Amino acid sequence: MIRNLDLDLLRSFAAVADLGSISAAARKVGRSQSAVSLQMDRLAESLGFQVLERRGRAVSPTPRGGAFLEDARRLLDLNDRVLTQHVHGAFAQPLRLGFVQDVGEDVMKRILYRLAASFPQAPITVRVCTTVTMLDKLKAEDLDIAVGLRNESDLPTTLLLREPMVWIAARHLRLDREAPVPLVLFENPCICRSAAISALNAAGRAFRIAFTSPSLPGLMAAVGAGIGVTVRSPRALRPDLAVVADLDRASLPDMEFVLYGRPGSRPPALAKVEEILLEELRREHPLYAVA
Known part of the structure; x- marks a missing residue:
């Protein structure tokens, strides 16, 4: 049977x-x-x-x-x-999406696969950029929807995922407690940069900016080379990297991934886009998923 x-x-x-x-x-x-x-x-x-x-x-x-x-x-x-x-198959208008680099290659690959299958006639444009840039583009209606980090905004938002920020460095890096902490950070403006500097100031720990980059691969390459310490979410960890226990007194806030929409009316197809983004982002690290 x-x-x-x-x-x-x-x-x-x-x-x-x-x-x-x-x-x-x-x-x-x-x-x-x-x-x-x-x-x-x-x-x-x-x-x-x-x-x-x-x-x-x-x-x-x-x-x-x-x-x-x-x-x-x-x-x-x-x-x-x-x-x-x-x-939605007849929907042929471009879908314009924004992502921060922290979303990760594997997650973005799954999202794009599902979007291409769900909207075969719709050209998909993706902009990988900072949260500040994508908020500007949403307000200018150059993007339809975006996944960024929590930032002050009057745009429609949905909390996707909450993860802890952690101090990350190469496994072989040893910090001198008497020397300023060498930081590897994004250029301004950056939520993790601000959190790192605020945490070290609050802990009374000296620091210096050892390396800056506008791209996550460049940032993580410098961290892997042992140039210094960065602040990201645990999803940035690799086998050659580790959480820095020496900085546990410099406590960091959580990192919140947020789904941003643009003001005004939107195509009905975006409801399906939102569903796919929610499912794929929350599939990662379920212990920190929004309740």
Whole structure:
């Protein structure tokens, strides 16, 4: 007997896996917490194995559930692509998107893949720039939607993700406690630059600007070479880099990724764009996802 998977169950399962919480997933899919719990029981019964397990206060896929999750995502992407091509397929206006470099290559690749599949007739233009630049471009209506870091603005905003800022340096770098901290920073204006300087001033720690760059690859190349210390989110860590414990007294604020819209009316297709951005950004580092 041929059985069919219930896509509503798969969508709730993916939401739980992304957010690490039944209650957070319930808010995302618009159901009650008990309803999503029942959905997970039905999915496990349908598949013949448990898809979720509790680890402390968080919920995560079992080993078999994790393997099934990737196939579930492919089924959902195919379903969404078929529907959006019929609903939004005729949308041929350019989609103009902005991203800060901290979003990361892998996340941006997934976002662009899904957008190209959902809007096959719409030219997609992407501008990777600073948050300040993208806010100016949104106000000038040169961008439709953008993902940046939290900044003062009167534009429509949605909080996507909150992550801690951390001090990052090459693993081989050793700081002299008696010497000024060598900083590797973006050029002004930069939220992480301001946070680093404010934190060191508050801790009474001397510093010097050892390297500046307008690009994240240039910045991280200097950090990897041991030129100095930078401040980014944990997603910037690589095997050759580490969090600097010597600076734990210079406490840093959280970094907030925000979805910015432009003022005035917008094409209906942007609702689907927002959904894709929300899902892909929140899929990263679920422990710090917005509740």
